[in-house]
Amino acid sequence: MTRCNLRYWLMKSEPADVSIDDLAAFPNQSVAWYGVRNYQARNFMRDQMKINDGVLFYHSNCKTPGIAGIARVASTAYPDATQFQQKNKYFDAKATQEQPRWFNVDVQLVRKIELISLAELRKHTELSRMRTLQPGNRLSITPVDPAEWEYITAKLVRPHQE
């Protein structure tokens, strides 16, 4: 059965926090994308993400930022557990079990790739409209056009070499 309504996303993670290798350490499991505390990014997860949506796993705030792997959405959104944990840095006193404020999906690594650096992405005019490449953009989750996804996966992705 073919589903044609899948979407594509770019999701940023600081490798010092959760890196591609952390994700790869759970080859057949999914990891909760907890800790998003931005309403736009939350809404993308809560309202639009579906299982099997494509994900570009992006390393941010590090020496060489860029796309480090391909992943997939592995669950629909559910309340982010960390908002209820008082000692967690993502604790939110205004969130309740009855009215959670923050949601997350689960993400599963599909494959690690040779890093496609931000500098490399900027060289391709086909990608010049990517949301994450726009000046001033800080959103940790952004939609990716199907054409952009196709271009990146067909032309830029290389298998990871050890």
Add this chain to the structure above:
DNA sequence: GCCAACGTTGGC
């Protein structure tokens, strides 16, 4: 570590 850009907060 700097700093520009942006989102959120809270006083009024």
Add this chain to the structure above:
DNA sequence: GCCAACGTTGGC
């Protein structure tokens, strides 16, 4: 509901 102050993001 305005907007200044503040905190965060993230490339460099």
